[in-house]
Amino acid sequence: MFQRRLETLDRELIEKIQLDRLKKTLRRIKEKNKKYWKKIGSPEPEDIKSLEDLKKLPFLTKEDLRQNYPFGLACGDQCEFIRFHMSSGTTGTPVVNPYTPADVEQWGEIMARCLSAAGLTYKDVLQITPSFGLFNGGFGFHYGAEKIGCFVVPIGPGRTLLQLKFLKDFKTTAIVGIASYPLRLIEVAKEEGFDFKETNLRIGIFGAEVWSEEIRRYIEREMGIESFDIIGMTETGGVGLGIDCKAHNGIHVWEDHYIVEIVDPETGEVLPDGEEGELVVTTLTREGLPLIRYRTRDITKVISRERCDCGRTHLRLARIKGRTDDMLKVKGVCFYPRQIEEVIMKYPEVLPNYQIIIGKVEGKDVVEVVIEADRQDQYLKERIEEEIYSLLGLHIEVTLKRRGEIPRSEGKAVRVKKFT
Amino acid sequence: MFQRRLETLDRELIEKIQLDRLKKTLRRIKEKNKKYWKKIGSPEPEDIKSLEDLKKLPFLTKEDLRQNYPFGLACGDQCEFIRFHMSSGTTGTPVVNPYTPADVEQWGEIMARCLSAAGLTYKDVLQITPSFGLFNGGFGFHYGAEKIGCFVVPIGPGRTLLQLKFLKDFKTTAIVGIASYPLRLIEVAKEEGFDFKETNLRIGIFGAEVWSEEIRRYIEREMGIESFDIIGMTETGGVGLGIDCKAHNGIHVWEDHYIVEIVDPETGEVLPDGEEGELVVTTLTREGLPLIRYRTRDITKVISRERCDCGRTHLRLARIKGRTDDMLKVKGVCFYPRQIEEVIMKYPEVLPNYQIIIGKVEGKDVVEVVIEADRQDQYLKERIEEEIYSLLGLHIEVTLKRRGEIPRSEGKAVRVKKFT
Numbered sequence: 051m052f053q054r055r056l057e058t059l060d061r062e063l064i065e066k067i068q069l070d071r072l073k074k075t076l077r078r079i080k081e082k083n084k085k086y087w088k089k090i091g092s093p094e095p096e097d098i099k100s101l102e103d104l105k106k107l108p109f110l111t112k113e114d115l116r117q118n119y120p121f122g123l124a125c126g127d128q129c130e131f132i133r134f135h136m137s138s139g140t141t142g143t144p145v146v147n148p149y150t151p152a153d154v155e156q157w158g159e160i161m162a163r164c165l166s167a168a169g170l171t172y173k174d175v176l177q178i179t180p181s182f183g184l185f186n187g188g189f190g191f192h193y194g195a196e197k198i199g200c201f202v203v204p205i206g207p208g209r210t211l212l213q214l215k216f217l218k219d220f221k222t223t224a225i226v227g228i229a230s231y232p233l234r235l236i237e238v239a240k241e242e243g244f245d246f247k248e249t250n251l252r253i254g255i256f257g258a259e260v261w262s263e264e265i266r267r268y269i270e271r272e273m274g275i276e277s278f279d280i281i282g283m284t285e286t287g288g289v290g291l292g293i294d295c296k297a298h299n300g301i302h303v304w305e306d307h308y309i310v311e312i313v314d315p316e317t318g319e320v321l322p323d324g325e326e327g328e329l330v331v332t333t334l335t336r337e338g339l340p341l342i343r344y345r346t347r348d349i350t351k352v353i354s355r356e357r358c359d360c361g362r363t364h365l366r367l368a369r370i371k372g373r374t375d376d377m378l379k380v381k382g383v384c385f386y387p388r389q390i391e392e393v394i395m396k397y398p399e400v401l402p403n404y405q406i407i408i409g410k411v412e413g414k415d416v417v418e419v420v421i422e423a424d425r426q427d428q429y430l431k432e433r434i435e436e437e438i439y440s441l442l443g444l445h446i447e448v449t450l451k452r453r454g455e456i457p458r459s460e461g462k463a464v465r466v467k468k469f470t
Numbered sequence: 471m472f473q474r475r476l477e478t479l480d481r482e483l484i485e486k487i488q489l490d491r492l493k494k495t496l497r498r499i500k501e502k503n504k505k506y507w508k509k510i511g512s513p514e515p516e517d518i519k520s521l522e523d524l525k526k527l528p529f530l531t532k533e534d535l536r537q538n539y540p541f542g543l544a545c546g547d548q549c550e551f552i553r554f555h556m557s558s559g560t561t562g563t564p565v566v567n568p569y570t571p572a573d574v575e576q577w578g579e580i581m582a583r584c585l586s587a588a589g590l591t592y593k594d595v596l597q598i599t600p601s602f603g604l605f606n607g608g609f610g611f612h613y614g615a616e617k618i619g620c621f622v623v624p625i626g627p628g629r630t631l632l633q634l635k636f637l638k639d640f641k642t643t644a645i646v647g648i649a650s651y652p653l654r655l656i657e658v659a660k661e662e663g664f665d666f667k668e669t670n671l672r673i674g675i676f677g678a679e680v681w682s683e684e685i686r687r688y689i690e691r692e693m694g695i696e697s698f699d700i701i702g703m704t705e706t707g708g709v710g711l712g713i714d715c716k717a718h719n720g721i722h723v724w725e726d727h728y729i730v731e732i733v734d735p736e737t738g739e740v741l742p743d744g745e746e747g748e749l750v751v752t753t754l755t756r757e758g759l760p761l762i763r764y765r766t767r768d769i770t771k772v773i774s775r776e777r778c779d780c781g782r783t784h785l786r787l788a789r790i791k792g793r794t795d796d797m798l799k800v801k802g803v804c805f806y807p808r809q810i811e812e813v814i815m816k817y818p819e820v821l822p823n824y825q826i827i828i829g830k831v832e833g834k835d836v837v838e839v840v841i842e843a844d845r846q847d848q849y850l851k852e853r854i855e856e857e858i859y860s861l862l863g864l865h866i867e868v869t870l871k872r873r874g875e876i877p878r879s880e881g882k883a884v885r886v887k888k889f890t
Binding site for chain 2: 120134135172175183195199204220221
């Protein structure tokens with residue numbers, strides 16, 4: 051562990067720290083940004099007597115952050131900030147998160163915890179494949195790696211042949227990337243006759259996209275690695291909100307830095323542990339853009355607040371099932387792309403590149419799942435259709451394509467295409 | 471100044487520090503890498519009695535570094551290194567430079583000096599346009615900016631429209647980039663009716679390419695900024711070897727970190743101050759890849775070792791005139807692309823995009839300069855041809871093209887095309 055004492059605090063102490071830091075965060079918002087403070091109902095820090103009182107505060111949404119582009123909700127003077135990161139903005143105005151020096155320090159600290167939780171030490175060679183710059187991925191791993199002192203191969207995205215060459219040339223032991231990137235690495239490795247077993251690679255840390263258990267097992271098997279699921283987003287200060295540990299029994303969220311709640315996406319009501327709902331994050335140590343009850347749109351649940359087999363006491367979330375805005379509704383049936391992924395990836399003939407195509411024909415919903423398989427087999431097609439039907443009660447046509455026929459994406463994978 | 475005491479040391483003290491650190495560097499090579507030590511003639515550190523003794527050591531060339539890809543000349547165990555940067559490798563095997571934590575610290579220090587010399591403080595907003603990752607530019611500015619605590623816009627290369635938007639949205643005061651990038655910014659700004667005068671931009675720091683005084687004046691005039699020429703390369707530990715100060719009377723090289731010599735490119739003989747030759751660099755504080763008498767191929771001269779008007783005492787070099795491998799030889803006449811640039815950029819009708827095309831027709835050398843101009847004017851063409859002839863004694867055909875007809879490059883500009 052990177053910070054054993056902090057990562058194994060008793061729950062009582064965690065909650066005491068959370069309450070103190072919540073008040074401090076509200077105080078900062080009150081002092082630095084009156085508009086933001088009013089927006090959350092002008093709470094007096096001293097009126098927050100227990101963590102329960104957090105529930106009285108309103109939610110903050112992505113729309114709120116966008117409407118305040120670039121710095122409308124920032125807490126600090128311009129000269130307190132030393133950098134920012136930004137959401138891609140592909141679906142509207144981007145969200146900008148400014149960092150104070152303390153925020154960069156905090157980020158490095160939680161990322162170092164994440165890397166340590168995945169088993170990295172100063173002896174490791176870490177190949178960083180997310181992009182550096184506005185996207186938070188590259189720099190998140192950079193700051194964490196600097197804290198643990200491992201050797202970084204700062205290659206960034208793309209150039210897959212060079213990535214494979216570097217795995218060998220620099221004796222890379224750990225690789226990080228967005229969750230669909232290892233699929234591309236595996237694909238190119240097969241084309242090139244590249245054998246991951248001849249490398250020193252043993253750890254993969256992936257995130258920034260929803261990826262199923264089935265894809266996970268495929269990646270682990272093909273690359274011969276143990277994989278770790280890391281979460282976090284621009285709004286929360288970047289990648290590193292949490293990661294699963296070697297026990298692989300849920301994603302630890304660093305509770306001395308963040309309070310997480312699970313709420314009903316419809317009513318906003320806080321749900322009990324074990325029930326699935328939308329993840330809501332309150333930051334406790336962020337200065338530039340503190341969040342109060344930020345609705346992340348991620349669907350998950352609290353698995354446990356008990357001490358984990360790894361010794362850490364910070365609560366564990368289920369892996370992200372989908373995003374509220376990923377939810378598909380066809381002929382009145384609601385489902386997430388990940389549910390389809392789980393079905394198709396059970397079949398070893400199926401390659402991990404698929405698209406869900408949704409449209410309307412003569413006013414009626416139609417949905418099709420296009421998958422790549424090495425065999426063009428009517429029996430396979432029908433079996434998958436049957437299995438999806440028995441899961442969702444919805445007939446979805448499966449179309450088989452040959453290897454390489456579905457276009458690859460440079461960044462996050464495009465899994466759903468809608469036509470209206 | 472970032473480190474006033476160190477940047478204004480008396481020459482005697484600079485030379486004392488240089489001698490101490492040169493011995494220490496030789497000791498490190500001897501201890502950490504016997505092969506490297508033998509390659510430079512197995513010098514005993516204690517045999518180096520004065521800086522004059524440096525001349526007894528052999529040169530190191532780019533070829534030596536390439537042949538030892540990736541870590542054949544590295545001084546340290548793998549676990550001492552925390553990252554590396556790499557030359558682009560477009561002209562052969564890349565050169566890899568591994569960094570220890572002390573090297574990253576050293577790099578941040580010299581880059582903070584460079585940023586301060588250009589007038590940046592914690593109040594500035596710095597837009598970083600070189601790429602982050604394997605190329606040393608992005609991270610060099612990143613580490614320097616962290617030390618002075620200014621606000622960084624970490625956008626990286628390309629996306630020129632977004633660059634212009636950010637100049638306004640984030641009130642950018644300083645921009646850094648490879649030297650041809652401001653030309654692209656100016657071009658797109660003109661197309662978009664974007665006015666640099668409406669921004670807060672006042673400083674530009676450019677390097678990584680040879681750029682003439684004429685291009686410099688063009689950039690300063692069009693963008694309304696003061697520009698600074700920064701030097702450095704992967705081999706020396708990245709950008710930041712030196713920069714010109716507000717006196718704009720030569721490029722200060724940080725002499726407590728580097729010894730520079732100017733040698734005759736043919737004979738290797740050390741030239742006196744004021745004579746033009748090849749820059750040779752010895753590093754004094756680099757651990758991962760210390761350099762002993764590295765031939766940079768850059769052509770320059772020592773302007774002065776006296777105290778500068780800015781107060782700094784570190785020696786000043788002329789701006790880089792060209793690279794030994796950039797030198798063109800046509801019909802027995804040798805010249806550098808920068809000499810052509812200086813001529814054509816005197817004409818206000820000419821746009822700063824040009825190409826020098828060299829080939830053979832029926833065994834004879836032919837050379838053509840293709841330029842863009844807003845007027846297609848036979849008189850202009852002839853005047854430029856005459857002026858080039860009177861400078862070089864060589865007839866070079868000038869071809870005029872319209873604005874936008876010469877292809878733009880995403881990275882370093884392609885100024886010379888050879889056909890054989």
